[in-house]
Amino acid sequence: MSGSFRTAEGGRVERARAIEFRFDRRSFRGLAGDTLASALLANGVHLVGRSFKYHRPRGIVAAGTEEPNALVTLIRDRTRRTPNLRASGIELYEGLVAESQNRWPSLRFDFGALAGLAAPVLPAGFYYKTFMWPGFAWRRLYEPAIRAMAGLGRAPSEPDPDRYLNRFAHCDVLVVGGGPAGIAAALAAEESGARVILCDEQAEFGGSLLADTESRIDGRPAWEWLAGSVASLARSPRVRVLPRTTAFGYFLDNMVALAERVTDHLANPDPVLPRERLWQVRAKEVVLASGAIERPLVFPANDRPGVMLADAARTYLVRYGVKTGTRAVVATVHDAGYAAALALHQAGVAVAAIADGRREVRGELAEAARRAGIAVRGASGVAGTRGRQRIEAAEIRGLGAATAETVGCDLLLMCGGFTPSVHLFSQARGRLRFDVLLDAFVPETAPERVRAAGACRGAFGVAPVVEDGFTAGEEAARGALGHLRAARRPVVEAQEFGTGEAPGADLGEGRGRGKAFVDFQNDVTAADLSLATREGFRSIEHVKRYTTTGMATDQGKTANPNALGLVAGMLGKPVPEVGLTTFRMPYTPVSFGTLAGPARGELFDPVRTTPMHGWAAAQGASFEDVGQWKRARYFAQGGEDMAGAVARECRAVRNACGIFDGSTLGKIEVLGPDAAEFLDRMYVNSLRRLKPGRCRYGVLLREDGFVFDDGVIGRLAGDRFHVTTTTGNAAGVLAMMEDYRQTEWRDLKVWLTSVGEQWAVIAVQGPKAREAIAPLVEGIDLAAGRFPHMSAAEAKVSGVPARIFRVSFTGELGFEINVPADYGRAIWERVWEAGRRHGMTAYGTEAMHVLRAEKGYIVIGQEADGTAGPDDLGLGWVIGRPKGDFVGKRSLGRAEMVRADRRQLVGLLTEDPARGLEEGAGVVAGAGRGPQAEILGHVSSAYFSPTLGRSIALAMVKGGRARMGERLFVAVGDQNVAVNVTLPVFHDPEGKRLHG
Amino acid sequence: MLLVPCPWCGPRPEVEFRYGGEAHIVRPADPEAVTDEEWGEFLYARTNPKGAHAERWYHLHGCGRFFNALRDTVSDRFTASYEIGAPRPDGAEKS
Numbered sequence A: 001m002s003g004s005f006r007t008a009e010g011g012r013v014e015r016a017r018a019i020e021f022r023f024d025r026r027s028f029r030g031l032a033g034d035t036l037a038s039a040l041l042a043n044g045v046h047l048v049g050r051s052f053k054y055h056r057p058r059g060i061v062a063a064g065t066e067e068p069n070a071l072v073t074l075i076r077d078r079t080r081r082t083p084n085l086r087a088s089g090i091e092l093y094e095g096l097v098a099e100s101q102n103r104w105p106s107l108r109f110d111f112g113a114l115a116g117l118a119a120p121v122l123p124a125g126f127y128y129k130t131f132m133w134p135g136f137a138w139r140r141l142y143e144p145a146i147r148a149m150a151g152l153g154r155a156p157s158e159p160d161p162d163r164y165l166n167r168f169a170h171c172d173v174l175v176v177g178g179g180p181a182g183i184a185a186a187l188a189a190e191e192s193g194a195r196v197i198l199c200d201e202q203a204e205f206g207g208s209l210l211a212d213t214e215s216r217i218d219g220r221p222a223w224e225w226l227a228g229s230v231a232s233l234a235r236s237p238r239v240r241v242l243p244r245t246t247a248f249g250y251f252l253d254n255m256v257a258l259a260e261r262v263t264d265h266l267a268n269p270d271p272v273l274p275r276e277r278l279w280q281v282r283a284k285e286v287v288l289a290s291g292a293i294e295r296p297l298v299f300p301a302n303d304r305p306g307v308m309l310a311d312a313a314r315t316y317l318v319r320y321g322v323k324t325g326t327r328a329v330v331a332t333v334h335d336a337g338y339a340a341a342l343a344l345h346q347a348g349v350a351v352a353a354i355a356d357g358r359r360e361v362r363g364e365l366a367e368a369a370r371r372a373g374i375a376v377r378g379a380s381g382v383a384g385t386r387g388r389q390r391i392e393a394a395e396i397r398g399l400g401a402a403t404a405e406t407v408g409c410d411l412l413l414m415c416g417g418f419t420p421s422v423h424l425f426s427q428a429r430g431r432l433r434f435d436v437l438l439d440a441f442v443p444e445t446a447p448e449r450v451r452a453a454g455a456c457r458g459a460f461g462v463a464p465v466v467e468d469g470f471t472a473g474e475e476a477a478r479g480a481l482g483h484l485r486a487a488r489r490p491v492v493e494a495q496e497f498g499t500g501e502a503p504g505a506d507l508g509e510g511r512g513r514g515k516a517f518v519d520f521q522n523d524v525t526a527a528d529l530s531l532a533t534r535e536g537f538r539s540i541e542h543v544k545r546y547t548t549t550g551m552a553t554d555q556g557k558t559a560n561p562n563a564l565g566l567v568a569g570m571l572g573k574p575v576p577e578v579g580l581t582t583f584r585m586p587y588t589p590v591s592f593g594t595l596a597g598p599a600r601g602e603l604f605d606p607v608r609t610t611p612m613h614g615w616a617a618a619q620g621a622s623f624e625d626v627g628q629w630k631r632a633r634y635f636a637q638g639g640e641d642m643a644g645a646v647a648r649e650c651r652a653v654r655n656a657c658g659i660f661d662g663s664t665l666g667k668i669e670v671l672g673p674d675a676a677e678f679l680d681r682m683y684v685n686s687l688r689r690l691k692p693g694r695c696r697y698g699v700l701l702r703e704d705g706f707v708f709d710d711g712v713i714g715r716l717a718g719d720r721f722h723v724t725t726t727t728g729n730a731a732g733v734l735a736m737m738e739d740y741r742q743t744e745w746r747d748l749k750v751w752l753t754s755v756g757e758q759w760a761v762i763a764v765q766g767p768k769a770r771e772a773i774a775p776l777v778e779g780i781d782l783a784a785g786r787f788p789h790m791s792a793a794e795a796k797v798s799g800v801p802a803r804i805f806r807v808s809f810t811g812e813l814g815f816e817i818n819v820p821a822d823y824g825r826a827i828w829e830r831v832w833e834a835g836r837r838h839g840m841t842a843y844g845t846e847a848m849h850v851l852r853a854e855k856g857y858i859v860i861g862q863e864a865d866g867t868a869g870p871d872d873l874g875l876g877w878v879i880g881r882p883k884g885d886f887v888g889k890r891s892l893g894r895a896e897m898v899r900a901d902r903r904q905l906v907g908l909l910t911e912d913p914a915r916g917l918e919e920g921a922g923v924v925a926g927a928g929r930g931p932q933a934e935i936l937g938h939v940s941s942a943y944f945s946p947t948l949g950r951s952i953a954l955a956m957v958k959g960g961r962a963r964m965g966e967r968l969f970v971a972v973g974d975q976n977v978a979v980n981v982t983l984p985v986f987h988d989p990e991g992k993r994l995h996g
Numbered sequence B: 001m002l003l004v005p006c007p008w009c010g011p012r013p014e015v016e017f018r019y020g021g022e023a024h025i026v027r028p029a030d031p032e033a034v035t036d037e038e039w040g041e042f043l044y045a046r047t048n049p050k051g052a053h054a055e056r057w058y059h060l061h062g063c064g065r066f067f068n069a070l071r072d073t074v075s076d077r078f079t080a081s082y083e084i085g086a087p088r089p090d091g092a093e094k095s
């Protein structure tokens, strides 16, 4: 037997397949088809958790994912611990291990329950009012203590060992929800010829039909019709059915995100399968058939284990064959309470009384209850409950009555009506309308191509819901396909349970003994809401944040409608005037793994490596991240630290030669009869007059006159340029060039091609550079007179076609050899072999930065930080004088750009040569500190120069060029260090070495 | 995620595109001939309308082309896309 509360027969569980599982270290037996919640209830276990704030004992309230109380941690192994799962959503599997949360040392004897005794001093806004001062105390004292006491399950500490995948899908009609409305919609759309995706969060399709043994559809019992319909949909080549799949977010243009749980229900998942799969579905039309959520009632002590939603209890009975108690009291304001009472009565559960909050008790169901001998009390509610870890009695009191009647029971069912699940409709930016009869918001119109159907639109009863779903499916198919093929409409015979009306009855909330909970998961009571309104909160969004109602992991699925109704009542306003809180995604919690998918670890972000990466790694290079690139930063040898390696690399470049991987530079091939004209308009330089075989240091401005990028522009032929960009701006420069080419100067005949990945760049720099590479170069004479500084040529290196530029970013004689990327490493190794006898040393980006700073060469992103014009950077000389318009030129003449006190590039030398500065540090006039000190500028680059044997820095300083020789100060740590302003060139100011 | 209507590729997801700001802002043919104020207008002044907005899109991870589109800034709905240089299809002078 799988629990003493299991019925003798019935339900959808497999009676022959018993399943062993553990909850809080006790062994239990359930059946295949059970959820953890139904299996626990079958074993008479109601107490499953402690509440968030007061540590009150709590039981299972619902049968679906709206469950606010029964949060458990599922434990597969050391690395697989999933906290905060709803017991009603966990499919039972053999050997399942679950633990309750938020209790210590055990669920029955919980130390934290003492907080419950302190409850009178923990009202709404308590944290805001109490833990405000002193500031440090929140972080150090209050928060750790509160977190230890309150809270949910613990997050796992180990990395997630499971795999998660990501899929994109397109369809004509996406149907969210596989209850009667969703199935009918999918059938209609499929028969109309549409490609359909049907998803449902549960393991089984059917929704409310899974707890329906009465209705007949198309002449067959509901379960038979359901099985046939789902099978025919699954067979259709046009349909994808996704069980265990939650539509959790609705995005622009009908993109809906689904989370599919692939293996969580399996005892021994196939390791080939991912644990979860994220679906990003783009649908032409969406049908939302997301059903409705039963509403609790707010009365004193409404949170004892054994107090449940009425329709949930009926579901546990009909679907799972589980009796949730032996003697029940039903409190309701909706006919569904009677349906539950009758079902339990027929199954042998004693129903001691029905307390109906409505003033008039009428209708067939009420009559049927009376005929069954159940005491029906009209205009009555629950004034309180008794019991400790399980309800023992309910106090029933007539409206306005002075005394209450105590009725013994171990089960108290409540039904406050149903709330349409409008979450996704609202996320689709749909407008909602308040329906007074239903006492709930229902969907109206939405800008997306979406329609709601069935209970989530406020339809109640199987026949209207199937009808509504079918119509929605037909209309969606017609919307997607533009035509309609006739589909056959199902015929429903169902005994409907009255109306969906729930006229928000006054049950005397808050009167009587004990807390009347509105939000079970966040422990918010009616008294908290009342306090908030007394303290002046009027907007429901403010009340929500002040009291935290609706802010728990269930996002107030069961709490929000009651909170809204109560606040409206307290303020004496109609509900629509109080407003509605925002429905945010995700509908139910989604694991981070699902959202991340395969983008973890090495796949988190693409890594770009150059063709020479392997060589650098083999040489022991340390790499730095530059965007997605890995760049060799320095090559430490024999126990060197970074400073030692950088000093050695710098000295080698200055004294012999160095080899540097420049492959990450952006490269754009500019081709066409108007290529020169185009570049002339883009760059500040005169490029029309640039001769083939020559190159130039190019500076690119934005239209506002600030320096955007720099690089080398080589002219290979009259109509062909090889343009380099900085590593970081490679894509940005091309996009900017395309913008002008396509939108401003559409008459120019010019084509732009990114060739950044096509060319590997081997930079050889230093006085021995020519000697090192000359033996490998065919086709050109590298002699100084024949191939002077700023020459460009196509040639061969070691037999491989190459583009060679004589350029320097170090101030030394230098060459940049471009070879096709596939040859990059081979040619690099040839150059390396040839250069060794000349003292060639590999250097990284750190030495490159030091070498360029010694020469005062700017770096985009450091000196040129987006607020510096060319003149500020000392680049006025680059601007071609006899030339017309270029991008940004007009801005250079604006008053702001020609002010004498703009920040200008200067060099800074500390008076103590050993003293280093920090990049970003402020430059001030005096040694004094404090907010009154005027900041004159900032340090943009700071290094120790091995060449000069001292610290050097570049800085952007107000009117800096007029301050040569001035003594200023730079903040370092807690003191101001004296510096002297110099020209921003520290090495070879005449530039003789370049031309060597 | 928006579907952006590229005139050449059809509706494509927004991640393939780069937004290009307001459309129909013409760079003065002779920048030296305009006043500082006019140049400042060209650089910085945008209409920022509530409703129909003519804007540029760059199909960077697609056909690589710039085009213009009309989008309602309230509903986020595109009502038209058209080639650079073509007039606004809704006939409005400026949005």
Ligand SMILES: [Zn+2]
Binding pocket: B006, B007, B008, B009, B010, B059, B062, B063, B064, B065
């Ligand atoms: Zn395109």
